[in-house]
Amino acid sequence: MEDHRKVLAETFDIIQEYIDSLNNPAQKVNEFMLPEALKSRFDFELRANGTPYNALLDFIRQYLHLSVKTGSKQYLNQLFGGLNLPALLGEFITSLSNTSMYTYEVAPVATLMEMEIVRKMNSFTRFTHGDGTFLTGGSNTNLVAMITARNHLFPEGKEKGMAHLPTLTAFVSERSHFSFTKAANAIGLGTQNLKKVAVDNHGKICSRALTEAIEASLNRGEVPFFIGATCGTTEMGAFDNLAELVPVARRYNMWLHADGSWGGSAIMSPNWRHLFNGIEQCDSFSWNPHKLMNIPLICSVLLVKDASVLREALSSDDTSYIYHNDDSSQYDLGPKSLQCGKRVDSLKLWLAWKYFGDEGYVARINHLFALAQYATSVIEQHPRLELMCPTQTLNVNFRYVPASGDEADKFNHKIRQSLVESGKSMVNYCHLPNGLSIRLILLNPDLEKSDIDRFFRNYLTEAKMIEEKSVTKV
Amino acid sequence: MEDHRKVLAETFDIIQEYIDSLNNPAQKVNEFMLPEALKSRFDFELRANGTPYNALLDFIRQYLHLSVKTGSKQYLNQLFGGLNLPALLGEFITSLSNTSMYTYEVAPVATLMEMEIVRKMNSFTRFTHGDGTFLTGGSNTNLVAMITARNHLFPEGKEKGMAHLPTLTAFVSERSHFSFTKAANAIGLGTQNLKKVAVDNHGKICSRALTEAIEASLNRGEVPFFIGATCGTTEMGAFDNLAELVPVARRYNMWLHADGSWGGSAIMSPNWRHLFNGIEQCDSFSWNPHKLMNIPLICSVLLVKDASVLREALSSDDTSYIYHNDDSSQYDLGPKSLQCGKRVDSLKLWLAWKYFGDEGYVARINHLFALAQYATSVIEQHPRLELMCPTQTLNVNFRYVPASGDEADKFNHKIRQSLVESGKSMVNYCHLPNGLSIRLILLNPDLEKSDIDRFFRNYLTEAKMIEEKSVTKV
Structure with missing residues (x-):
């Protein structure tokens, strides 16, 4: 002892x-x-x-x-990071008290916390008769949304399987997350039946192209059933225009899902609520507090407009050893889940939310949007830095323009790699239509302008060193 | 600060x-x-x-x-519990250092730990060219096994979807876990195409009934593709005879999966290795260290015999923003996963395994099997306690036989409920063919015989109190 x-x-x-x-x-x-x-x-x-x-x-x-010090202010590499102390304490307590969320009996407090968080989140989505469930990641929320949509629209499919359904098709933008492709594979839809729709130059789905793609699918004798919109694309941070998509979904009797895995938490900020116009008419919404709310991984929630759909779509009937019919069984979260053992991911978020309040989180999120604007202005004012796309939300895409006339893609890749190896800053990159783009992500609310300055100083120092080396070589 | x-x-x-x-x-x-x-x-x-x-x-x-104090020695309610200090420390550090397992770059040590654990586990399964992946729960391992089987046997299904495949069928015992039903729903197989095969009176699948069910399915023009065996059923702790199932799977060219979510860890013990005879010829195996190895939830691994199948079945091609082609990309675990963000579940298990060694875990597991025998002998020697099925492994099923001639199901339900409400012991129940059964689970290796004695004392005290109350009423 x-x-x-x-x-x-x-x-x-x-x-x-x-x-x-x-x-x-x-x-x-x-x-x-x-x-x-x-x-x-x-x-x-x-x-x-x-x-x-x-x-x-x-x-x-x-x-x-x-x-990797993901809590460092120079960790700007991925869509998670920062150190959120109240949430971290929650994670310690979750590990210590180690229980599973399947029944109220073994997780009474955590169950009511999950229910309260879902209620609170749905006050932002305005799903007034909604529900929700904690899942195992943003990808998993998109997967479960797709299964729920399929089973809701084709209830016989749950029992009979997709071999007895017509060829279904789902639609997302070409800048949507790869988890939709993985979901199409997993649920038996087939990846070729996930149709990637063109985006405008801000990276938002073109609703006209969407309608055309749906019509083309109908003409092929397929049955379009699912539209996956994105609230915050991985690369550009673009928000699809939900209000434009709602009538399309209604016209074709399709499920409209909004993937807010990255940008979803911004719904709390009155300043940015307009990005979500139309959300209350979507059928489901992914909200991933382990990203913009800085909760330790994993903390992911799928919200649904109609409270009955999750249980309908996901329950099974051979569960009598665990789900007993007793005084608290209506509080058991397991039946509306694909999981059996389910980790307590509610406590850490509940504690953080209790600590910061809506107001604290709104301030944090607004601060991050302001920092993204600041980073953008730094780029715009620097002669050798170039924006790779307009900054819309929290993703700032840029590159260094080599003085030497070297190929920018290779050169920026080299800078980024050298920076990562130096341990001074970590930032990631992606491929945009105009080339390799350094993707600066603003999600750690403890960042200040001086941290942004430091990042650019580090980036430019590496750039200069590489340029000098290549001059020496010549 | x-x-x-x-x-x-x-x-x-x-x-x-x-x-x-x-x-x-x-x-x-x-x-x-x-x-x-x-x-x-x-x-x-x-x-x-x-x-x-x-x-x-x-x-x-x-x-x-x-x-609920799941680390208490009177917590005997579910298939997880106990307090494993080295693993708990690992969980604290995982929360603190908060990273994602998708790329080696952001999770270098945790990635190599996951790979080492998979290697180590496959030294027990004897999957000499095998691989594996950490997943989000035992249910998830069965789901991913089924997807992998489908995509391996019908590679065109990944792209084209199940609407373009014949009606597939999968086979499990009627005492298998409900996660197979949920998986059949999720992957588009359809729950009616998951065939539940009869078991013998030990709760093991009858291989003859299995063959008949497969033949019947073929006669209906369906295509049997998957057998899900169970290594440790939820209720009775039964182990299907893998060696008997291997030739069946081979004859019909089916995937043979072994669900060791509950009993799988016993494979480490030479005393109990015979329960897994034939495992090396299975195609995949679920091993759930958050159960019998007392790792805090979630810690679940799917092992596969053929190293190439996971990536083939689960990868997608729209991932260039995250999976870069660089010096360490062959170490990225993301491409063989359905997840994007993936929690570090390897560290806690690695630390516990490093601390106990194989030898420590074998001793713990052997001790638990001995305790199950001890509990069985207590039941057999008590005039009012009755075994509900032979104790095979770590599940001890019993009931109290009321002196009054009251109905046993209701009476035992009442005892159990009253015991749970008293806070003295927690034990769960299930429904066996011969009635409601109190399912005592031995999985906390810190238990001693005196803890078992205490549990039965608590159970019998409640029984007596209820009997006395009902006498008073009359």
């Missing part, structure tokens, strides 16, 4: 030190190491015999040292 | 106290409260304004007080 107390106390010290280090500007965001080098440095092998706690604590220290 | 340090320190105290309390015999396993009562006691509502940290800490204390 005393041994346990000591190990815990040491772990707590390690945790405290790690959090402190995130605010140290000298802390590298990344200890770059290729797999072979890492393998030779870290004793990964699991063996017949065990290892004492002091060795375990060393592994933990090494793990943290060698890991 | 100082504020943060204080909040963290207080949280650590709370965590330490909670762990200590689990070893206090006076600690209730459960504070039973119906939803309406709980709602009036706990301030669930999320509001516009925030809440200071001291209030947050109170919520955390309340949360823990009102939660």
Whole structure:
């Protein structure tokens, strides 16, 4: 027992030190190491015999040292990051109390928290008779939305299978997330029956192209059933115009899903609520608090307009060993889920929301939108930086224009790689129609303008070093 | 900052106290409260304004007080539980360092840990050219196994969808887990095309009945493609005889999956390895360390015999923004997953395995099998307790035989409910052919015989109290 107390106390010290280090500007965001080098440095092998706690604590220290510091202010690489202390405390408590969300009986408080969060979220979507469920990631919300749509529109499919349905088709923009493709594969729709519709130069789906694609599908004898709109595309941060899509979905009796995995949390901000105009007439909405609300992974919610659809679409009848008919069974969340064991992802979000309040989150989100504008202005004012697309929300796409006339794609790839290897900043890139684009993501509300300045300084320093090296070589 | 340090320190105290309390015999396993009562006691509502940290800490204390103590030795209710300290430390560090497993770049150490665990696990399955992937739960492993089987056997289905395939059929025992039904729904197979095959009186699938069911399906013009065997059924803990199923699968060119979500970890024990005879000839295997290895939820792995099948079945091609072609891209785990963001579930298991070693886990598992035998002998020796089925592995099914001649089902349900409400022990029940059965689950290796004795004492005390009450009433 005393041994346990000591190990815990040491772990707590390690945790405290790690959090402190995130605010140290000298802390590298990344200890770059290729797999072979890492393998030779870290004793990964699991063996017949065990290892004492002091060795375990060393592994933990090494793990943290060698890991990417996603809580660092120079971590700008992905659609998650930052350190949200109330949520982190929640995650510790979830791990400690280790239960499953399938029944109210074994997760009473967490169940009512999940229900309260869904209620609260639906006050923003205005799904006044809605419901929702916590799922295992943004991709999973799109998958479950597609299954729910299919089973709602073709109830016989649940029992009989898709071999007994006509060829169904689903529609998303060509800038939508790949999880729709994976969902089309998984649910038996077939990836070729997921139709990618053209976007305008802001990356929003063209509703006219959508209508044409639906008509073409009908002409082929297929049955269009699902439109997946995007609220915040992965690359450009574009929001499809939901209000334009609602009448299309109604006309063709299709399910309209809005994938807000990335941008969804912005619905809380009155300043940005207009991006979601029409949401109340969508059938389902993905909202992913592990992105813009900085909750530790995973925290993903699928909201639905009609409270009955999830249970209809997802329940099964061979569950009597677990779902008993008792006083609290109407509170069991399992029957409206594809999961059996389901982690408590509600507590961390509930604590963070309780701590910040709507107001705190709105301030955080507004601050991030302002920072994206600031980063954009830095790019616009710099002679060698170029915007790759208009900044619409929180994705700022740019590149460095090499003085040498070198090919920009290769050159920016080299800068980015060199920056990542330096451990000074981490930023990712994507491919836009006009070339390789450095995608700066604003989602850590603890960032200030000085952090943005620092990022660009780091980027430009690498650029200059590479240019100088190539001059020397010549 | 100082504020943060204080909040963290207080949280650590709370965590330490909670762990200590689990070893206090006076600690209730459960504070039973119906939803309406709980709602009036706990301030669930999320509001516009925030809440200071001291209030947050109170919520955390309340949360823990009102939660089910799944780490208690009287928590015998579900297929998870116990407190595994090395794994818990891992879970804390995972939450703290918050990254996603999609690319090696952002999760270098965790990626190599996942690969090492898969390698290690496949040394037990003897999938010498195998692979595997961490998934989001046991149900999810069965779902992904079914998708992988479908896409491997009908590669055109991935693109064209199931509407272009013949009617496929899948086969599981009537005592298999409901996740197969949910998977049949999700992947577009249709629940009626999941055929439930009869079991023998030990709850194992009858291979003759299976062959007959396959033949009948062929005669209906369907295409049987998938057999889902179970290694440890939820209710009786039965292991299907894999060696008998292998030739059936081969004869009909079907995929053979073994669902070891519950019993799978027993494969590590030489004493119980015979339960898995034939596993090396299965195509896939679900192994769920969050059950028998006491890892905090979720920790679930799908292993496959042929290393190429996962990527073939699950990859998509619109992922260039995230999966770059660089020096470490062959180490990216994302392409063989349906997920995008994927939580680090490898660290906690890796640390626990490193700590205990194979030997430690084998000892834990053997101890649990011995405890199940001990519990069985207690039942057999007690005049009013009755076994509901032979104890095969770690599920001990029994009931109390009321002296009064009362109906046993209702009576045992009443005992169980009353016990749960008392907070003295938590045990669940299921429905077997011979009636309602109390299902005692042995999975917490910190249990000793005295804990089993205590459980039965608690159960019998409730039984006696109920009997006395009903006598008084008369």
